[in-house]
Amino acid sequence: MKNIKISFVINGKKEEREIPPNISLLKLLRDHLGLTGTKNGCEAGECGACTVLLDGRPVYACLVLAPKVDGKEIITIEGIGEEGKLHAVQKAFLAHGAVQCGFCTPGMILAAKALLDERPNPSRKEIEDAISGNLCRCTGYLQIVKAIEASGKGGKGEV
Amino acid sequence: MPLKGKVGESIPRVDAMDKVLGKALFAADFRMEGLFHMKVLRSDRPHARIRKINTERAARMEGVVRIFTYKDIPGKNLIGIINKDQTVLAEERVRFVGDAVALVVAHSEREAERALGKIQVEYEDLHPIFDPEKSLDSTTLIHEKGNLLYQRDIVRGDVEKGFSDADLSIETIYSTSMLEHTYLEPDAGVAWIDEKGRITVYASTQNPHYDHREIVTSLGIDPSKVRVIQATTGGGFGSKLDITVQCFLALAVYYLRRPIRLVYTREEAYLATAKRHPLIMKYKTGVRQDGKIVAMYVDILGDTGAYGSYGIAVAGRAAVHATGPYHVPHVKVRARMAYTNRPFCGAMRGFGVPQVAFAHESQMDLVAEELGMDPFDIRLLNAFEPGSETATGQILKDSVGIKDCLQRVQEHSKKIKEEKASPGRLSGRGIAAMWYGIGNTGMKNPASARAELNHQGMFALFTGAAEIGQGSDTVLCQIAASEMGIGVEDIRLIRGDTAITPDAGATSASRQTYISGNAVRKAAARLRVMVLENASEFLHVPVKELSIEDALIKSIRDGKTLTTLEEVAARCKHEGKKLIGEGFFDPPTSTLNPETGQGIPYATYAFACHMVDVRVDPTTGEVDVLRVVAAHDVGKAINPTNVVGQIASGVAMGIGQALMEEFAPGQTGSMREYMIPTVKDVPVIIPIIVESPEHTGPFGAKGVGEPALIPTAPAIINAMNRALGVKIVNLPAKLERVMKMVLKGSGAVG
Ligand code: FES
Ligand code: FES
Numbered sequence: 001m002k003n004i005k006i007s008f009v010i011n012g013k014k015e016e017r018e019i020p021p022n023i024s025l026l027k028l029l030r031d032h033l034g035l036t037g038t039k040n041g042c043e044a045g046e047c048g049a050c051t052v053l054l055d056g057r058p059v060y061a062c063l064v065l066a067p068k069v070d071g072k073e074i075i076t077i078e079g080i081g082e083e084g085k086l087h088a089v090q091k092a093f094l095a096h097g098a099v100q101c102g103f104c105t106p107g108m109i110l111a112a113k114a115l116l117d118e119r120p121n122p123s124r125k126e127i128e129d130a131i132s133g134n135l136c137r138c139t140g141y142l143q144i145v146k147a148i149e150a151s152g153k154g155g156k157g158e159v
Numbered sequence: 160m161p162l163k164g165k166v167g168e169s170i171p172r173v174d175a176m177d178k179v180l181g182k183a184l185f186a187a188d189f190r191m192e193g194l195f196h197m198k199v200l201r202s203d204r205p206h207a208r209i210r211k212i213n214t215e216r217a218a219r220m221e222g223v224v225r226i227f228t229y230k231d232i233p234g235k236n237l238i239g240i241i242n243k244d245q246t247v248l249a250e251e252r253v254r255f256v257g258d259a260v261a262l263v264v265a266h267s268e269r270e271a272e273r274a275l276g277k278i279q280v281e282y283e284d285l286h287p288i289f290d291p292e293k294s295l296d297s298t299t300l301i302h303e304k305g306n307l308l309y310q311r312d313i314v315r316g317d318v319e320k321g322f323s324d325a326d327l328s329i330e331t332i333y334s335t336s337m338l339e340h341t342y343l344e345p346d347a348g349v350a351w352i353d354e355k356g357r358i359t360v361y362a363s364t365q366n367p368h369y370d371h372r373e374i375v376t377s378l379g380i381d382p383s384k385v386r387v388i389q390a391t392t393g394g395g396f397g398s399k400l401d402i403t404v405q406c407f408l409a410l411a412v413y414y415l416r417r418p419i420r421l422v423y424t425r426e427e428a429y430l431a432t433a434k435r436h437p438l439i440m441k442y443k444t445g446v447r448q449d450g451k452i453v454a455m456y457v458d459i460l461g462d463t464g465a466y467g468s469y470g471i472a473v474a475g476r477a478a479v480h481a482t483g484p485y486h487v488p489h490v491k492v493r494a495r496m497a498y499t500n501r502p503f504c505g506a507m508r509g510f511g512v513p514q515v516a517f518a519h520e521s522q523m524d525l526v527a528e529e530l531g532m533d534p535f536d537i538r539l540l541n542a543f544e545p546g547s548e549t550a551t552g553q554i555l556k557d558s559v560g561i562k563d564c565l566q567r568v569q570e571h572s573k574k575i576k577e578e579k580a581s582p583g584r585l586s587g588r589g590i591a592a593m594w595y596g597i598g599n600t601g602m603k604n605p606a607s608a609r610a611e612l613n614h615q616g617m618f619a620l621f622t623g624a625a626e627i628g629q630g631s632d633t634v635l636c637q638i639a640a641s642e643m644g645i646g647v648e649d650i651r652l653i654r655g656d657t658a659i660t661p662d663a664g665a666t667s668a669s670r671q672t673y674i675s676g677n678a679v680r681k682a683a684a685r686l687r688v689m690v691l692e693n694a695s696e697f698l699h700v701p702v703k704e705l706s707i708e709d710a711l712i713k714s715i716r717d718g719k720t721l722t723t724l725e726e727v728a729a730r731c732k733h734e735g736k737k738l739i740g741e742g743f744f745d746p747p748t749s750t751l752n753p754e755t756g757q758g759i760p761y762a763t764y765a766f767a768c769h770m771v772d773v774r775v776d777p778t779t780g781e782v783d784v785l786r787v788v789a790a791h792d793v794g795k796a797i798n799p800t801n802v803v804g805q806i807a808s809g810v811a812m813g814i815g816q817a818l819m820e821e822f823a824p825g826q827t828g829s830m831r832e833y834m835i836p837t838v839k840d841v842p843v844i845i846p847i848i849v850e851s852p853e854h855t856g857p858f859g860a861k862g863v864g865e866p867a868l869i870p871t872a873p874a875i876i877n878a879m880n881r882a883l884g885v886k887i888v889n890l891p892a893k894l895e896r897v898m899k900m901v902l903k904g905s906g907a908v909g
Contacts (some may be wrong), residue, residue: 018907029388036188037181041343049343077181090179094171097800100808101628102178103393109179111270128838135345135830138628140807141838143800158249
């Protein structure tokens with residue numbers, strides 16, 4: 001199959017790539033752009049570890065065909081904060097013990113960010129809805145929910 | 160300013176920053192120039208002889224670099240953590256669907272995948288066995304030594320006499336399902352030749368030092384030629400204790416001297432890795448009219464599948480824990496493990512104790528109901544206390560917090576009103592208790608650690624203890640910081656690299672806080688003494704008048720700062736002295752008598768009690784877990800937020816175990832078919848930390864990783880039994896099974 005050319009904005013930066021037309025966004029991110037913060041837990045839309053934001057909406061990157069992101073904006077875990085300038089959700093995850101093995105963490109944080117961008121003070125039910133497609137085997141979700149609640153209320157993530 | 164991270168403080172985890180940034184390097188994230196890719200050909204037969212493996216066509220496929228079979232293994236083709244019965248690559252026989260037969264290395268994953276299909280394996284099918292009972296009677300041998308992997312007996316008192324003294328005895332047969340760990344990160348690794356010429360494997364693992372040993376024997380080379388580095392590991396729960404990708408990668412690098420990568424798909428992680436042992440448990444409990452248990456007879460049969468893995472440990476631990484945390488004078492237990500041609504079962508969070516806890520806690524409720532006793536009262540009446548004797552004849556000394564746990568939960572049960580049943584809504588409350596021995600059962604299981612102050616005055620901690628998400632990195636740093644009088648931020652942690660870290664044993668059996676914690680504490684204490692001795696020399700102040708606080712050397716008399724760690728380090732450099740403290744700890748245990756099981760299996764035990772409220776919709780059979788109150792005696796919470804994290808973690812997994820999880824070999828191939836709890840399945844969790852200090856533990860600590868899981872499922876089942884007026888004897892209590900029970904009304908169902 002012939003490669004196709006796509007252009008998109010990734011973490012605020014414009015990019016142009018020639019890619020095989022049948023690869024997923026997850027592959028594009030991890031193998032072509034070297035953005036390995038986005039995880040592959042199943043490659044079948046079942047775990048949520050690959051969650052990224054596409055035009056602000058959370059998607060499973062493993063289910064999106066890469067050519068579909070042509071002309072769109074993607075945000076991954078690498079694009080929302082850095083040491084010293086963490087996103088409120090990242091701070092809250094640290095403060096509330098919401099990270100254990102960390103494999104679900106990038107996807108969780110992006111799902112939470114998408115929610116908070118829309119609803120700065122989400123209810124518990126809204127939080128649960130927002131991350132119900134993101135599996136975590138380690139935390140039992142308790143401290144994750146707490147962290148998202150805290151980043152909503154304080155806006156800073158620290159309590 | 161006082162430095163952060165002392166024992167007891169809930170500091171953020173030391174590994175969390177990289178993880179929230181997406182920078183933590185899991186094995187699949189590792190990139191290298193000129194990487195080759197590997198795929199594994201696996202048996203599609205449950206039991207067959209291999210007549211011939213023809214790799215010629217596959218080898219000619221585009222992109223293929225090389226194909227490996229057992230013939231290429233230069234050392235011993237036999238692995239296994241306890242008993243060695245598993246081949247790295249199958250020789251004359253495959254024993255389950257998923258056994259590894261050949262490896263393909265190619266320029267890309269796709270090319271490797273394509274070539275797999277071109278390898279021709281000629282099989283001659285053998286009679287497959289899928290049932291442990293049938294296996295023991297069968298003349299078909301799965302392994303040469305026979306189909307019984309192991310038997311553990313425990314005999315205490317005179318069980319016949321015990322039952323004749325009993326006013327009531329209750330007999331029930333329980334069974335549990337095969338479970339899949341479903342850690343979020345599929346197994347993965349990358350291997351290459353490092354700058355010193357060593358075969359280096361960077362892998363997702365719970366036990367890098369064990370991996371190292373297996374690679375060395377399978378290649379038959381000098382240990383110094385192999386190095387295993389633990390990658391950031393995305394959960395394990397026991398499964399990543401077995402060898403997965405490590406020996407495959409090392410073998411290929413041994414020949415090709417090129418970097419190679421192997422990442423399991425989710426399907427492969429389900430197909431090829433260890434599972435939780437399903438157990439059949441016959442229980443007979445004899446009790447007096449006043450509620451005192453006088454006799455217990457337990458017969459356990461487990462299915463270890465195709466290989467031993469941790470089967471022996473699971474049988475041993477299940478037997479030792481069979482009574483639950485209760486004093487029973489007359490006990491007879493037999494636990495056996497049989498081979499079958501199903502996926503091999505290994506360690507999974509709790510090693511058989513979650514299974515037996517389901518049985519002993521169901522029995523407790525049945526007894527209480529027969530006698531008209533309160534479930535708390537009957538447990539409190541029989542629960543261990545300091546001075547109690549266990550079924551193996553061990554006298555429990557201190558740190559026996561089971562009564563505290565029961566009482567703390569009981570207080571909550573009085574405060575929190577029980578849900579009232581309403582038409583169309585049944586409800587119930589259940590409790591369950593547990594005990595859990597920390598560390599391996601009746602055998603040596605030491606850990607070492609090393610603490611160094613380098614010549615710049617920087618503190619470094621070396622440990623082989625694998626961090627798999629449970630929090631050992633943070634806990635060990637906090638222990639070192641407290642002992643050394645420095646802050647956690649002053650510590651450079653070097654973990655899980657067999658070339659430079661001392662062996663800490665497996666991250667399993669909830670042992671790292673207790674065992675590595677002690678080793679780290681000793682290492683740090685030795686280093687502290689060394690630093691103070693050196694300071695004393697040039698300060699001309701006696702050692703006993705010096706202390707390290709806030710990373711400064713101070714006078715005990717007036718608290719004045721006398722010198723710095725940098726100064727001591729600089730002087731030692733000048734004199735050519737090294738500042739290194741080493742620590743070692745092996746819990747005081749004894750081997751169990753082979754006939755009677757008498758001995759000291761563990762140095763200390765964790766205890767817990769959970770209370771669960773459920774609501775059941777009898778029209779749909781849907782079970783709603785509303786609330787879990789979870790009290791855990793952890794000895795000492797080194798990091799309370801971490802302890803709460805472990806408790807919530809265990810509760811969620813327990814919900815899965817009680818209500819949804821079941822691995823059906825041949826059918827369960829993806830996460831769609833193996834449901835684990837989502838955020839919506841997890842109820843309100845009220846964690847209660849009980850601290851009954853263990854004098855042999857670091858700062859009094861024991862462990863919590865596995866205990867957190869154990870009481871949840873039995874408590875849910877006890878709550879459901881009450882709500883529905885039934886007796887559930889099989890796990891999981893899935894929707895369709897619950898419906899059947901509801902339709903049938905009461906009675907033993909499962
Ligand atoms: S990797 Fe995309 S949902 Fe699991
Ligand atoms: S932290 Fe391990 S899967 Fe969520």
